[in-house]
Every structure is written in structure tokens, then in C-alpha cells.
Amino acid sequence: MENKKNHAGPLMIALQHDDLFDLNSVSTNTELPKGRAFTFIKAVQTVNERLVEQNKNESLLFEVILITKECSEDVKMKIVESVKHYDLEIGKFYFCKKEELKNTLQSNKVKLFLSTDRDDVHEALHSGISAALLYDQADHRVLKQLKVIFSGDVLGFSEDSLESYLEFELSEKQIETVKAAKICVKEFAVLIGQMRRRFGPENSPICICVLTTWGSRNVCASALKTLREWGLDVDEAFCLAGAPAHPILSIVNPHILWDGGFHNMRDLATLS
Amino acid sequence: MSNPDGSERAGQSNYDSSEEKDWAAVKALFDNSKTTKKPRPPKPSNAVTIAVSSRTLFNMIKERKVFEEEGLERYVAHQLELEDQPFPPGVSFPFVKALMNVNARLRDLYPDSEELFDIVLMTNNHAQVGVRLINSINHYDLTIERFCMTGGESPIGYLKAYMTNLYLSKDSMKVQEAIEEGIAAATMFTGDSENELSDTQLRVAFDGDAVLFSDESEIIVKEHGLDTFFKHEKEFENKPLAQGPLKCFLEALGKLQRKFYAKNQRINCPIRTYLVTARSAASAGARVLKTLRSWGLEVDEALFLAGAPKGPLLQKIKPHIFFDDQMFHIEGAQELGTIAAHVPYGIGQKYHKGKRIETSDAEKK
Numbered sequence: 001m002e003n004k005k006n007h008a009g010p011l012m013i014a015l016q017h018d019d020l021f022d023l024n025s026v027s028t029n030t031e032l033p034k035g036r037a038f039t040f041i042k043a044v045q046t047v048n049e050r051l052v053e054q055n056k057n058e059s060l061l062f063e064v065i066l067i068t069k070e071c072s073e074d075v076k077m078k079i080v081e082s083v084k085h086y087d088l089e090i091g092k093f094y095f096c097k098k099e100e101l102k103n104t105l106q107s108n109k110v111k112l113f114l115s116t117d118r119d120d121v122h123e124a125l126h127s128g129i130s131a132a133l134l135y136d137q138a139d140h141r142v143l144k145q146l147k148v149i150f151s152g153d154v155l156g157f158s159e160d161s162l163e164s165y166l167e168f169e170l171s172e173k174q175i176e177t178v179k180a181a182k183i184c185v186k187e188f189a190v191l192i193g194q195m196r197r198r199f200g201p202e203n204s205p206i207c208i209c210v211l212t213t214w215g216s217r218n219v220c221a222s223a224l225k226t227l228r229e230w231g232l233d234v235d236e237a238f239c240l241a242g243a244p245a246h247p248i249l250s251i252v253n254p255h256i257l258w259d260g261g262f263h264n265m266r267d268l269a270t271l272s
Numbered sequence: 273m274s275n276p277d278g279s280e281r282a283g284q285s286n287y288d289s290s291e292e293k294d295w296a297a298v299k300a301l302f303d304n305s306k307t308t309k310k311p312r313p314p315k316p317s318n319a320v321t322i323a324v325s326s327r328t329l330f331n332m333i334k335e336r337k338v339f340e341e342e343g344l345e346r347y348v349a350h351q352l353e354l355e356d357q358p359f360p361p362g363v364s365f366p367f368v369k370a371l372m373n374v375n376a377r378l379r380d381l382y383p384d385s386e387e388l389f390d391i392v393l394m395t396n397n398h399a400q401v402g403v404r405l406i407n408s409i410n411h412y413d414l415t416i417e418r419f420c421m422t423g424g425e426s427p428i429g430y431l432k433a434y435m436t437n438l439y440l441s442k443d444s445m446k447v448q449e450a451i452e453e454g455i456a457a458a459t460m461f462t463g464d465s466e467n468e469l470s471d472t473q474l475r476v477a478f479d480g481d482a483v484l485f486s487d488e489s490e491i492i493v494k495e496h497g498l499d500t501f502f503k504h505e506k507e508f509e510n511k512p513l514a515q516g517p518l519k520c521f522l523e524a525l526g527k528l529q530r531k532f533y534a535k536n537q538r539i540n541c542p543i544r545t546y547l548v549t550a551r552s553a554a555s556a557g558a559r560v561l562k563t564l565r566s567w568g569l570e571v572d573e574a575l576f577l578a579g580a581p582k583g584p585l586l587q588k589i590k591p592h593i594f595f596d597d598q599m600f601h602i603e604g605a606q607e608l609g610t611i612a613a614h615v616p617y618g619i620g621q622k623y624h625k626g627k628r629i630e631t632s633d634a635e636k637k
Contacts, residue, residue: 201344201398202424209423210399217417221406224399235423237399241313242295243418247433 010063010091011191012110013044017068017079019116019134020088031085032078036116039137040255041088043146043205048089050205051198060195065092065108067101102127111188114256125177125261130184132258135249145207147254148192150185152212152239154178154260155226156219181260186230193232201235209236209252213245213262311379313417316435318386320524322371323394323420323431325441326405328460329368330359344398351401358411359404363460363611364440365412367592370474372415374542378528381535387528392434393419394427394441431455438521440593440613448616456521458595458613461602467590467609473542475591476525478571479582479615480549480560482597484522486514487618489556490597494619494628505556512563517617518595519567526569546589547571550601552578583608599624 017023020041021032044062051058068079076095083090096104101124105113114134115121124131135149157165157178165175196206210227212220220239227234238248249257295315326332335354339347371389378388391414393405399421409416420430428449431439439450439457450457469475481490493501525543532541547564551557553576561574575585583604586594594605594612597620605612622629 201348207423217406217409217419220419221403224403228400234399234402236425237402237419237421239417239419241417243313243316243434244295248420248430251429251433 009059010061011188011195012063012065012091012108012112014065014067014105014108014110014113015041015134016115016120017066017071019114020066021079021082023075030078031082034086036136037114037134039143040114040134040146043143043255045089046144047146047195047205051195054198058198060191060198063091064089065094065110066090067104067113068093068095069098069101071095102129105129111191112185112256112258122261125181125184128180128184130188132185132256135254135257137253137255143253145205146256147207147209147252148256149209149211149249149252149254149258150189150223150227151259151262152210152220152223152237153215154181154223154262155185155210156212156215156221156223157182158222158226161215161219161222177261181262182226185258185260189227189230189232193227193230196233197231201233204235207235208232209238209254210234211245211248211252211259212237212239214240214242216241311375311415313415314386314388314390316390319388319390319435320521320528321390321392321434321436321438322368323392323427323434323436323439324364324368325443325446326393326395326397326401327442328362328364328440329393330362330365330405330408331462332359332362333462348398348400351404355404356407357404358408361412363463364593366466366469366611367440367474368414368416369471370469370592373472374474374528375415377537377542378531381537382531385531387531389528390418391416392436393421394430394434394436394439395419395421396424396427396443396446397421398423428453428455437524438518444614444616447614451517451615451617456518458518458593458615460611460613461606463606463609463611466611467587469590469592472540473544475544475546475589477546477548477586477589477591477594478518478522479594479596479598479601480547480551481513481516482618482620483516483518483595483615484547485516485519485560485563487516487597487620488514489559491619494623502555505551505559509559510562511559512566513559515567517615519569522569522571523567544573545571546591547574548577548582548585548589548594548596549575550577550579550582552576554578583610586610586612597621 015037018035019037020035022035023032025033027033041064044064048061051061080093094104111130113124113129113131116134116136118133121131121133196204196208199205210223212223217239220237224234224237335347335351338350368391371391375388378385393416402421420434422430427446431450436455439455440460441447442460444459447457447459478484481487489501489505492504522545525545529541529543532538549560551560557576564570577585581604582601586605587608587610592611594610595615596602596612597615597617599614602612602614
């Protein structure tokens, strides 16, 4: 049974600077143009504002740190300037090499590493980092709500449903990856669950969704129960049984899409 | 739905081919499944997708009361308390079972085809109520593998995303919105008594004007009277009527019927369609039949009532669902135990029992 004691302290998220700012467009301004993570950052700031509105002394807020892998001093300066320019709440900056990523994230107690690059996310998951896709929102409307999608296929995994995963010819290794991803995301889920519970079912600045792409309805039910055990109440749930996901994703328009690397795994399943 | 930024996300044609890849992968996964207990759900673009709301599929009257009297939070808590108790069947339950029966027959005749009914649960409920809904679906062993729990958001966008061919709900506002977006939809009501329905044949009854056809002729009746109407229909007998909101659903049913005919199953075809219209055969019936013919559609039985009440006839037909645009006929059908669904479309919404309603009342309907 999950420890329901109030976890004080911030919920740490890590972003990469090339998602926050667009480094490819040429600009004469001193600040860098906005990148894909912008709507995400704004949504996170909205959540924080609403949390503080309810409780001035709220310690469970989002804190975003910015990771930069390799770049020139010039670009480093621009990044810091740009963050100031757009008035973004970035807690810390880390300029580190790729190999140092895991340590940097761990020492900062980062609960979720976000990237718009699927391969980046997949690699991070493989090295045991809790990571998710920063979804490329089709429009840049700033929503008053942070939307997070969790994969029901991964969360719905349990010893009971193991048989159906084996039936679908996922290898032992792939099963292990699914199990590991599920364990990995728990800390993030527990904290965001506590945040979500600061608000009621309506008018919440956080919207939690579960998307089951090929698992059965029982896998979906299992995912919902798992999240409930972890203290995370789900708002929207979709079960597709193989139907294309992108029409649904276009409507939900999430900021964060956590699929535990499952999407990549399905491709592997067809090759084997 | 394609992205303005084309660089990392694929353009539309790449999407389609990666979708094909995904579908092929899913197909392969299901086909390789060692215990083929469950049949593979069809690809949405090949299937006839019926979206039913939770309150039409199941009887949730008691729970609804809690929601209305005590609010959302108490409602959700109440549902969680009763999670292991399956809901009793609702108004669309017989219709859903009949669809499942048709699917079983289609799979027998065409084991590899994806031209089947696909039933999707489309509900406004929060996902936490989902566990109880899934438990209930399991309890009745319904083949509903796809669902969408919108947590309070409008279902309209999702209806399109799930490629819905017909949407059934108890909420007339959502139904109206769906129709305005070009999706066939109808509002269902809790029935009084129910007639014993066939469990081997799906029977669907349609009203004609403002359901299969547009309301153009109905406007003439309402605004100029019956005589003008008869004259008009005779004069324009050979001009097909424009289509109404449920024409495409009839078309979808016809397509599946022809699959049975192709295998010599016309006599025991598990789908039967009925046109139940207040028109009379002699004066206004020809135009209707000619319109259907011009669309390449058929109904198995066309019943012209010449203004007589529909209730008794429907009681004999025993359809799993009857679509009409006028509440007067819906009520008449229900009084004699028929499951009736209201199509909120056209001029009929501004009238009740032949009298024009005040605009503000009309908006409430």
C-alpha cells in the first residue's frame, strides 16, 4: 500500500535546451526563438500558479531544469539570456556531456526527462532514466491545462496479464523493458498524483490520460487500477485495440506522452 | 491533422504508410496469438462503427441521480464503491447484442473480412468510472474493445477520430452537435416496457422525412398543409429528395446485407430494415421509393401509414431500434414497448403534436 504521507519538495523535470529554443532559425535578436517545449513550460507555470493560489506555502511545485549537452560559450550565454527574456521559470542550467546525463539527472532527483526526439527518450529509458516524449503540439495555443498521457499498455502490465503479453510474442527482454519502465515512472506518477489531488475532478490545471493502443480492455482496467494504487486519478481514458492513435492524439494534444518506449518496441515485434 | 512543422514529424503520406505498418503489426500480433479466444477488432476505416454512450448501454439511472443531487465528486466516489457490481442493461443493450450476432454470422462467412460492426463505448464519464464500466462489459461478455472516456470533454472530436458511423446517447445536446457535424446520431430514452426482440436478426426501423431524407417535404406540410404537400410530391415524384442524417447508416447496413446475399443468405439474412413513414403510398410514396432507388439503396419493408399512428405497427415489427425525428412518434412507439431514438433534425423540432412551439421552447428540446 502506497505511503500517503505528503511528499514535500518540488517535482523535478528536465528539458533540453534545443527543445525549449529553436536553434535552427536565424534570428537577429539577442534571444533565441521559441522552440517546441514552449507550450509545455507555459502549462507547467500555470499549474504552479494554481497550486500557489490554493496554498501560498505549497512546496510540491514543478521545477524545470535545463540540460544542454554540447555547445559553445556563445550559445550558453544566449540560452541564459533567452530564459530571462521570456521570463521562464527555469530552476537550474546544466551544461554536461551525453555520458554525464544520467548522473546529472539522478543527483538532481529529476523524476522525468523530456525530449521531443523519440530516440533520445528511448535511449534514456534503456539506461534506466524515467523519460517521456515531449509531444509536438500541432498548434501553439497556450492551454490552461497541462496534459499528460500514460501508456495503458505498459502500466497495465501485471503478472496476471503476463500471458497475453507473451502471447503477442514480446520477447523476455521486451517484457523486462516494460516492467522496468513501469517501475521507473512510479515516482513521477505518485508526485503528479498528489498534485492532481490538490484539485477536484473539474476545472483542474492538470489532465491525466491513459491511452491503451493495443492492449485489451482488461489491460486498460489494470492500468487504471495501478495508477489509482499510486494515488493518481485518471481523467480521460482511451482504448484503441489497434486503431490508429494519431487522430486521438491530435484531439488530446498532450504535452507529455509517456509510453515507456513501447512504441519502439512494437516495431521490433514485427521484425522478429 | 498534419503538422505545420514537417521536419521531425512525417507529412500526411508518411503518416498513412506508417499507419498501414502499425495496422499490419497489430493484425500480425492478433493473428499470432496462441489462444485465439477473442476475434480481432476490425480496422476502423473498414468497419461500421457504432458509438454508444455508457448510459444507453447500461442502466445508470440510480447513479445519475447521485450525480444530479450530490455533485460530481460524490458521484465518482459512489461508482468506485460499487465497482464490482455490473450495471443492469440499458436501452441500447439489445441493439448491441444484435450487432454482435450479425458480426458472428459475418465472421463465419467471411473470416478475413473487416467489414463488420465495431462497437465503441463513448462516454463523458471520468476514467475512474471506467473500471466499473469495463467490469460490466466483461460480465455480459460484450465485444466492446474500444472506448473513449472523455472526463467531461465534448465527445464530438473523438467521434470523428473513431470514424463513427452512428452515435447513440441520452444527451440530446451532444446528439444535436453530432448531427450538425455530419455524424448520424440519435437520442435514446429509458423505455417503459420492452417487447421480446429477435436474437437472430437485427431489425432497424427508420422514419423517412428528416431521418433518411431531408426535411424539405416536411417543411411543406408544416407550413402549407397536406394538400400542397401531396401536390408537390406528385409533381416532383422523379426528383430525388436530399439526404437526411441517417441515410449513410442505412447505406452501411445495406452494404453488409449484400454480403449475406452474395452467399445465398437472403432468406435468413440477420439484418432487416424497415421504412415506417406517415406518408401514404398512393399520394406521396412513389417519390420516397424512387429516391431510395436513385441512391442504390433498399429497405426490406416500406410501410406507409397515411397518417395512422406508428406504435401498433412497430409493436408487430419489434425493431431493436426505431429512428424518428418527431417526439410525437417516439412517444407513440415507446407507449407500446418499442425502443425509439429521436433524431433532432429539421423542421420537426419546432413543432410538437402539429402545433408550432415558441422558439425558446424549441431551443430547449
